Amino acid sequence: MLENEVAALIIDTLNLRVDPSSIDPQAPLFNEGLGLDSIDALELAMSISKKYGFQLRSNDENNANIFTSLSSLSKHIESCRTT
Amino acid sequence: MNHLPLTISADPERIVAWCNNEPRSLSRLLMDARTLDGQLPDRSCLINLCENRYRFLVGLIAGILKGQKIVLPPGRANEDLKRLQQRYESIYCLTDTDTRQGDIEIHRYVDPISSDPIEQTIPEVPSAKPLFELFTSGSTGKATPHQKSWGTLWEGARLTGVRLGLDNLTQAAVLATVPPQHMFGLEASILLPLRWGLSVSSEQPLFAADIAASLEKLPAPRILVTTPLHLRNCVEEGIKLPQTAFFLSATSTLSPTLAARAEKLFDTQVLEIYGSTETGAIATRRPALESDWSLLPGITLNQEPKAWRVTAAHLPQSILLSDRLKKTSEHQFILLGRDSDMVKIAGKRASLEDLNLRLQSLDGVEDGVFFLPGQRSASVPRLTAFVVSNSLDEQEIALALREQLDPAFLPRPLFKVDRLPRSATGKLPQSALVALFKQCGAKQ
Incomplete structure (x- = not known):
């Protein structure tokens, strides 16, 4: 399932050392949730573009939608991937 | 004026x-x-x-x-x-x-x-x-x-x-x-x-x-x-x-x-x-x-x-x-x-001593130290932390730190260890931390 694959990619890219299944698909990835910041977002963007063949764009100025949760990020990847 | x-x-x-x-x-x-x-x-x-x-x-x-x-x-x-x-x-x-x-x-x-x-x-x-x-x-x-x-x-x-x-x-x-x-x-x-x-x-x-x-x-x-x-x-x-x-x-x-x-x-x-x-x-x-x-x-x-x-x-x-x-x-x-005490991550500065104090004062943490490993390939430097705790697991410690620190300074990753390689005087030599980091990384 793509969600598990993306969870593994996040953990691998960001060196988080948590169990992929422990990431709540609906929980926010940033701040309150996994505590990611914009550096993580950029690192992730590069991993995602390598693996799924598209460049991340923010939906809005503060990038809120895509990174709302693992679930929303996975859906976004699903709809944009070229590989 | x-x-x-x-x-x-x-x-x-x-x-x-x-x-x-x-x-x-x-x-x-x-x-x-x-x-x-x-x-x-x-x-x-x-x-x-x-x-x-x-x-x-x-x-x-x-x-x-x-x-x-x-x-x-x-x-x-x-x-x-x-x-x-x-x-x-x-x-x-x-x-x-x-x-x-x-x-x-x-x-x-x-x-x-x-x-x-x-x-x-x-x-x-x-x-x-x-x-x-x-x-x-x-x-x-x-x-x-x-x-x-x-x-x-x-x-x-x-x-x-x-x-x-x-x-x-x-x-x-x-x-x-x-x-x-x-x-x-x-x-x-x-x-x-x-x-x-x-x-x-x-x-x-x-x-x-x-x-x-x-x-x-x-x-x-x-x-x-x-x-x-x-x-x-x-x-x-x-x-x-x-x-x-x-x-x-x-x-x-x-x-x-x-x-x-x-x-x-x-x-x-x-x-x-x-x-x-x-x-x-x-x-x-x-x-x-x-x-x-x-x-x-x-x-x-x-x-x-x-x-x-x-x-x-x-x-x-x-x-x-x-x-x-x-x-x-x-x-x-x-x-x-x-200066060796200061770390700068994503344009934000922090004192390692201050970060260590915050880590060590968490409930359930017996000992702990932040460590800045050599730069990962093609990446911004990120801190690592070694933590000794009997009651908390790695994710619980990470969660407690999130309440305390700007995300830039959260350890990526945080390693739970049995003890820190403190010298007889209680100091943590950089070389010992480097060795511990290698050891933890190898286990991963």
């Missing part, structure tokens, strides 16, 4: 900002600021959290007009705001995005309804009054406040602008990938435009494709204010960017290779600023061509037994730097490194 103008040009039709392709004139900006001034609560301090740079600018001017101190917090964590609330009794947040429900008073920014601008005079700002407060450490707690007067910021922007040749680029439009709440972002995307009559984009793009799109919306000549991290993202994604006059980078040291690749790929000049929250910008260089930093005019560096001291007419007092450096000529120097 002496005063300085809020902005250099009195032409009311001059474009000061771009909001989604739409120009905002100086008179519109001043009118919006006066409208907001009338709505803001009667408090002594305003925390300006606006993410849209035009709204940030409106909020900043409204705060100045109302005589409120503008506080730019080290982070957005609730903890950061709570501490500010303890520091100032009469404080509130101005925000255009935040939906947090906390103890702190929130004033939500509402875009004023556009109407025909009426004649506006340029506000005069007291030059010596400490109007702004910024913080140095990104970790909470010991974050040290620094006061800035309009005079200091204004003159700093003049010196930087002269060096960057802004006198020939007064029509330029600035796009910044950094927030205006930190010193570099404030200087480069707010003060330079006000001081030199440039316009600024309301956007703060993150990804390479966003940066390209935001630049496309601006007229030439364009200036991109950014960081090595965003730059690397643009280079590695091989994105196409519209023509720019130059890039201005700061927050962490830019590698000469990356700078040279960016110059070639984007057919531009990549310039770098050296500075700190305490001093503001003090030197520049073009890393693709030179390793030496050139001091801005009027700034002097003097060696003292423990550190270098920066003196300048526009700084209210001289300031000791936390970087080690070597002078190569009267006005030039090279950077050698940082």
Whole structure:
């Protein structure tokens, strides 16, 4: 399932050392949730573009939608991937 | 008390900002600021959290007009705001995005309804009054406040602008990938435009494709204010960017290779600023061509037994730097490194000692230490932590740290260990931590 694959990619890219299944698909990835910041977002963007063949764009100025949760990020990847 | 103008040009039709392709004139900006001034609560301090740079600018001017101190917090964590609330009794947040429900008073920014601008005079700002407060450490707690007067910021922007040749680029439009709440972002995307009559984009793009799109919306000549991290993202994604006059980078040291690749790929000049929250910008260089930093005019560096001291007419007092450096000529120097206790991640500084104290004071943590490993390949440095705990697992410790620290300083990863390799005197030699890091990494 793509969600598990993306969870593994996040953990691998960001060196988080948590169990992929422990990431709540609906929980926010940033701040309150996994505590990611914009550096993580950029690192992730590069991993995602390598693996799924598209460049991340923010939906809005503060990038809120895509990174709302693992679930929303996975859906976004699903709809944009070229590989 | 002496005063300085809020902005250099009195032409009311001059474009000061771009909001989604739409120009905002100086008179519109001043009118919006006066409208907001009338709505803001009667408090002594305003925390300006606006993410849209035009709204940030409106909020900043409204705060100045109302005589409120503008506080730019080290982070957005609730903890950061709570501490500010303890520091100032009469404080509130101005925000255009935040939906947090906390103890702190929130004033939500509402875009004023556009109407025909009426004649506006340029506000005069007291030059010596400490109007702004910024913080140095990104970790909470010991974050040290620094006061800035309009005079200091204004003159700093003049010196930087002269060096960057802004006198020939007064029509330029600035796009910044950094927030205006930190010193570099404030200087480069707010003060330079006000001081030199440039316009600024309301956007703060993150990804390479966003940066390209935001630049496309601006007229030439364009200036991109950014960081090595965003730059690397643009280079590695091989994105196409519209023509720019130059890039201005700061927050962490830019590698000469990356700078040279960016110059070639984007057919531009990549310039770098050296500075700190305490001093503001003090030197520049073009890393693709030179390793030496050139001091801005009027700034002097003097060696003292423990550190270098920066003196300048526009700084209210001289300031000791936390970087080690070597002078190569009267006005030039090279950077050698940082004081070993200080770490700088994503432009935020923290003291390792302070981070360690916070880790060690968590409930259920017996011992712990932060460690900055050698740089991971093609990545920004991130901290690691080793923690001894009988009752908590790694995720619980990480969760507790999230309450305490800016995300930039959260350990990636955090290793739980049986004990720390403390020497007989209780010290933790760097070599022992390096060995422990290798050992933990191998187990992973």
